[in-house]
Amino acid sequence: MTVSSSILMADVELIAAVAAVVGELVKLKRNNSRKTKKIWVRQWIQRRNKxxxxxxxxxxxxxxxxxxxxxxxxxxxxxxxxxLEKVPQSDDDWTKIINGFHNLWNFPNCIGAIDGKHIVIQCPPNSGSLYHNYKGTFSIVLLALVDHNYNFTFIDVGTYGNCSDGGIFAKSSLHKAIEEKNLNLPNGSVILGDEAFPLKSYLMKPYPRRNQLNMTQKVYNYRHCRARRISENGFGILAARFRVFRSTITLAPSTVTKLVKAACALHNWLRKESNDVIITPDVEDRQTGRIIPGSWRNGDRPNRLQPTLQRNYPQEARQKRDNLAAYFVGPGAVDWQYRMIQ
Structure with missing residues (x-):
């Protein structure tokens, strides 16, 4: 190889190296000059991380x-x-319910009727007897306060089925809220319950039927049960509309709890907004004293709570019930009540 050919080869290699460097620089400049692509994101999504x-x-x-x-x-x-309607809190909210019970069901100062039902579920794994109830099935309990128009105003759901029915109310969030005065209840107002609930100054129950009742007590029991039947009908309409409650629910208890809450909210909405499905409540025949069963009674229904044996009633609660009884045979009497207790 001659000297001239060696120089030529070196020039070629140098040119190739320079070309490679220039190529990389051009590519780098081209990449830097490209506009960054913009991705449109909804503003509420952009704010999520912050x-x-x-x-x-x-x-x-x-x-x-x-x-x-x-x-x-x-x-x-x-x-x-x-x-998403909330529990009544204001005086106006409670007054509307009180007026409803007075006008429709002839019971004064009533803010709701209370009842509880066992929602039957499949036995959860490794739960022992926690959910085993007095009927021999497995359940969680729905405790609810119902207004004058069959709407649920307060619910407590999820208590173990093996809890004694007498203790279900005592352990409920409703009991706690009332005792701690968190619901802004009007003075002198009462809730109506059946034999499964304790007698308290704010919670009335009928006079015990095992005792010999006088006329005043019989009238009170009739007027009490007539207004309290609202809660029984409310639960019945719920189960008739959402028939999942008429059979064993094969879901985890936590999921059943959510299902029950959703059903109660939908029940309220349908009561106010939709007349497509008519489910009739019980109707009272004032001439014969007979209760005509509502359509919701066709089919199986959730189990009721058992009556509790309570002997030591608070004196204040006894006096309030006696005062109501005297009112019902006095200024608060209705002309058909004596026919209904014969």
């Missing part, structure tokens, strides 16, 4: 993106807010 999703998501969707709100919940904001 503000979180759980507290603000539904409100942001309703205001900023109604179509996504509907896609997520399969309902618009108006229907959602109606489903």
């Amino acid at each position: 503000l979180g999703a759980s507290q603000r998501l539904l409100r942001e969707l309703a205001i900023e993106d109604p179509s996504s709100f509907f896609n997520f919940l399969r309902m618009n904001e108006n229907i959602f807010n109606r489903l």
Whole structure:
């Protein structure tokens, strides 16, 4: 190889190296000059990392993106807010219920009728006898306060089925809320329960039927049971509309609890918004004294709570019931009540 050919070869290699470097520089410059692609993201999604999703998501969707709100919940904001009605708190809320019981059911100062039912479930694994109830099935308990129009105003659900029926109310969130005066109840107001509940100054129950009752006590029991039947009918309508409650539910207790809460909310909404499905409550024949069963009684129903034996009633509670009894045979009497107790 001559000297000139060696120089030529070196020039070629140098040119190739320079070309390679220039190529990389051109590629780098071209990449840097490209515009960064912009991805459009909804504003409420952009805020999730900073503000979180759980507290603000539904409100942001309703205001900023109604179509996504509907896609997520399969309902618009108006229907959602109606489903989300809260426990009565204001004087106006309770007064509306008190007036309803007085006008429709002739019972004064009543803020609701209370009842409880066993929701039958499949025995959870490794649960022992926790859910085993007095009927020999497995259940969780739904305890509810019902207004004058068969709506649920307060529910407590999830208590183990093996809990004594007398202790279910004592352990409930409703009992705690009343005792701690968190519900802003009107003075002198009462709840109506059956024999499964204790007699308290705010919770009335009938005079014991095992005793020989006088006319005043019989009238009281009739007027009490007439108004209290609202809760029994409310539960019956719930079970008739959502027939899952008429058989054993094969889900985990926590899931059943959510199912029951959703059903109660939907029950209230359907009572107020929809007349497509008519489920009739019991009807009273004032001429014969006969109760005409409502359509909800066709079919199986959840088990009721058992009566409790209570001997030591608070004196204040006894006196309030006696005062109501005297009112019902005095200024609060209705012309048909004596026919109904014959």
